[in-house]
Amino acid sequence: MNEPPRLPFGAASPPRAPSRQVVTVSALTTQIRTVLESTYDEVWVEGELSNTRLWKTGHLYFSLRDDQAQLKAVMFRSAVRYLRFKPEDGLKVIARGRVTVYEPKGEYQIVCEHLQPHGQGALQVAFDQLKRQLESDGLFAADRKRPLPLLPRQIGVVTSLDGAAIRDILTVLTRRHPTAHVLIHPVRVQGEGAAAQVARGISLLSRTPGVDVIIAGRGGGSLEDLWAFNEESVARAIADATVPVISAVGHETDVTLSDMVADVRAPTPSAAAEIVVAGREELVNRIDQLSRAMRGSVIDRLGRRRTRLLELTRRPGMAAWPARLAGRGRHTAELTHALTNAGRAIPSSLERRLHAVRSRLDACEPGRRLEASRTRVVTAHERLRAATAQRRQALASRVGDVAGRLDALSPLGVLSRGYSLCWNDDRTAILRDADQVSLGDGVAVKLRRGELTCRVIGKK
Amino acid sequence: MEEHITDFESAIGELETIVKTLEGGDLSLEQSLALYERGVQLSRFCHTRLEDAERRIELLNDRGERTPAPDALTQALDDGDNA
Numbered sequence: 212m213n214e215p216p217r218l219p220f221g222a223a224s225p226p227r228a229p230s231r232q233v234v235t236v237s238a239l240t241t242q243i244r245t246v247l248e249s250t251y252d253e254v255w256v257e258g259e260l261s262n263t264r265l266w267k268t269g270h271l272y273f274s275l276r277d278d279q280a281q282l283k284a285v286m287f288r289s290a291v292r293y294l295r296f297k298p299e300d301g302l303k304v305i306a307r308g309r310v311t312v313y314e315p316k317g318e319y320q321i322v323c324e325h326l327q328p329h330g331q332g333a334l335q336v337a338f339d340q341l342k343r344q345l346e347s348d349g350l351f352a353a354d355r356k357r358p359l360p361l362l363p364r365q366i367g368v369v370t371s372l373d374g375a376a377i378r379d380i381l382t383v384l385t386r387r388h389p390t391a392h393v394l395i396h397p398v399r400v401q402g403e404g405a406a407a408q409v410a411r412g413i414s415l416l417s418r419t420p421g422v423d424v425i426i427a428g429r430g431g432g433s434l435e436d437l438w439a440f441n442e443e444s445v446a447r448a449i450a451d452a453t454v455p456v457i458s459a460v461g462h463e464t465d466v467t468l469s470d471m472v473a474d475v476r477a478p479t480p481s482a483a484a485e486i487v488v489a490g491r492e493e494l495v496n497r498i499d500q501l502s503r504a505m506r507g508s509v510i511d512r513l514g515r516r517r518t519r520l521l522e523l524t525r526r527p528g529m530a531a532w533p534a535r536l537a538g539r540g541r542h543t544a545e546l547t548h549a550l551t552n553a554g555r556a557i558p559s560s561l562e563r564r565l566h567a568v569r570s571r572l573d574a575c576e577p578g579r580r581l582e583a584s585r586t587r588v589v590t591a592h593e594r595l596r597a598a599t600a601q602r603r604q605a606l607a608s609r610v611g612d613v614a615g616r617l618d619a620l621s622p623l624g625v626l627s628r629g630y631s632l633c634w635n636d637d638r639t640a641i642l643r644d645a646d647q648v649s650l651g652d653g654v655a656v657k658l659r660r661g662e663l664t665c666r667v668i669g670k671k
Numbered sequence: 672m673e674e675h676i677t678d679f680e681s682a683i684g685e686l687e688t689i690v691k692t693l694e695g696g697d698l699s700l701e702q703s704l705a706l707y708e709r710g711v712q713l714s715r716f717c718h719t720r721l722e723d724a725e726r727r728i729e730l731l732n733d734r735g736e737r738t739p740a741p742d743a744l745t746q747a748l749d750d751g752d753n754a
Contacts, residue, residue, distance in 0.1 A: 362679060362720075362721070367731075372741075372744065377744065378744070381728065381744065381745075385726060389722075389726060390721070390722060390723070390724035390725060390726055391726055391727075392724065392726070392727045392728075392729075393727070393728045393729070393740075394729050394730075394731050394737070395728070395729070395730050395731065395740060396730070396731045396732075397730060411733070415731065415733070415735065416731065419731060419735065491721065494683070494717075494721065495718075495721060497683070498683065498686070498714050498717045498718065498721075501683075501686045501687060501690050501710075501714065502686075502710070502711070502714040504690045504693075504694065505686075505689060505690045505693055505706075505707060505710045505711075505714075506707070508690065508693040508694050508703075509693060509703055509704065509707040512693075512698075512700065512703050513700070516700055
């Protein structure tokens, strides 16, 4: 690189006694330091990190080495602060710094102003490092993923009010969920302090009563732009949230650590909103489906019953009934008629038989058969009387029937409905005209029960 | 059958049970009609729950206080609705 500096003393030449110059260790060390610092005041060194230790003071101590050599290195807190990745052993880096001497130990070392991973961007390294860390902490585990609520009462959103993300989210939510209740915590999503704000917003919304799900995200951008969602604080806030978190960062190709920790990863903010409302739509469909199934089943049941009823009424046993009833009616009438005739016939036929018996009796000699014949005669008599009585009774009941009907027609029946009959004094006529009586005449008024004797005191 | 319906989840659960019973069970007509009535009641409840709210968009500040979202945000949505 540089031409080797000329040293102020002849280190390469053999010491010469007379002209020898003795210096103190400090003086020499200071001289060496001066030489090194002025010569190597800004160098770029490529090597692998080893013995890396971050002290409590915030300073970072390590060595840079390659196959054959190693170089002690320190990075002070003021520079460490700006590191985007965590320096760890084995990492190939390029360091920028100045070479100096640590006088108390007589060691030269490089004081690094800047470190960057060799071969890949610092952000990428930082990403990989944190990813490994979160993974070993179990934050990506599938069994940590919580199911989203089907019907979130309030939907928390952590994003910027300025970007397209919030509009995309609100547009979808309003279109597909007419009764959505959205609670937005506005944050910066990129630049200084963005990660802290996003992390805080997530934990704030997660603790807000009524919020059942949180969308955290932003629109697409460069790896730098999305960086807040790769920060440990945001990843941890998502993991610690008490309600499910949907991460919605950038476009489909950008996968952030937030995405990996989140319960659900949505490729875009709009997609996150769609995922949130999908539960509600699923519910609506399920209820509709259940209602339909229920109605279908009941209608089906009714239909089966109706069919069965129809079948039953068409079965021969049932279908014949009306005809059979009609037949019975006719049959009954015929039987009644026959019975009546029989009833009438009985007495005359009995009488005829009685006569016959008598004439046979008369013709017979009195003897053994007399007694038997008498018995038969008596029996015949009895039967005759019984038949006659029966017939008489039937007639009597018919008469009663007619009387009943007559009664219904009787004017006396009318009285029971509240009308009354008015007779003249000597009961020769029922009064139908006021002219039939004079003032002062007596009249008799017959009511349903009892009678009134009245005097006419006026006429109209 | 006039049991009170307390929450959405149990309403849906009961509705599912009813449908299952209706589809599988060997019920009398009266029983199935009673179940059906209850089912209709439940599904109405669910629908009401789903529709019975107004859209609300609010901001939450660092102190946990809520304010209505700025018109600029909701205005755009309403325009979108009309479009």
